[in-house]
Amino acid sequence: MDDEVQVQCPYCFQWQLLVVDPQTRGVMIQDCDVCCRPWRVYVERDADGRPRVSVERS
Numbered sequence: 001m002d003d004e005v006q007v008q009c010p011y012c013f014q015w016q017l018l019v020v021d022p023q024t025r026g027v028m029i030q031d032c033d034v035c036c037r038p039w040r041v042y043v044e045r046d047a048d049g050r051p052r053v054s055v056e057r058s
């Protein structure tokens with residue numbers, strides 16, 4: 001099952017739900033659903049496999 005993580009857009013500051021599939025790790029590029037500007041999304045996993053996600057301006 002995919003993980004859903006609340007993230008805040010670094011441009012428009014809207015909170016959105018980001019779906020992260022279980023294989024995803026590292027860096028991915030994703031456009032904001034609200035303002036369409038590109039995010040650089042960092043996905044890490046803790047020891048339980050839970051995602052830790054941070055978002056920066058790309």
Ligand SMILES: [Zn+2]
Pocket residue numbers: 009010011012013014032033034035036037
């Ligand atoms: Zn945005």
